[in-house]
Amino acid sequence: MKKYVALILAASALLLPGCCTTSHAIRWEYKVASPHLPHGGGPDANRVEGPEAVREAQQALLNDLAKEGWILVSQTDGRYFYFKRPVR
Numbered sequence: 001m002k003k004y005v006a007l008i009l010a011a012s013a014l015l016l017p018g019c020c021t022t023s024h025a026i027r028w029e030y031k032v033a034s035p036h037l038p039h040g041g042g043p044d045a046n047r048v049e050g051p052e053a054v055r056e057a058q059q060a061l062l063n064d065l066a067k068e069g070w071i072l073v074s075q076t077d078g079r080y081f082y083f084k085r086p087v088r
Contacts, residue, residue, distance in 0.1 A: 027087040031070060034080050035061040054078070 035057040037049075058078060066072075070083035
């Protein structure tokens with residue numbers, strides 16, 4: 001029994017020190033982005049086009065930032081998107 005306890009303690013001493021050290025911590029950078037929503041022309045020029053146009057603008061923003069390595073973390077009502085990526 002003492003051999004097994006000694007073996008477990010020895011294995012723990014070899015494996016645990018590397019798992020919790022800060023030398024392997026990832027450094028992140030963050031970005032807050034909002035899609036450029038299309039606006040209609042004419043007398044109602046400030047009115048945003050329908051939900052399909054909004055969805056396409058959001059999708060374009062998400063795809064463009066994903067190509068740059070950004071990871072979506074959160075969003076607020078579709079207007080602001082919060083991203084992170086490892087510092088390069």
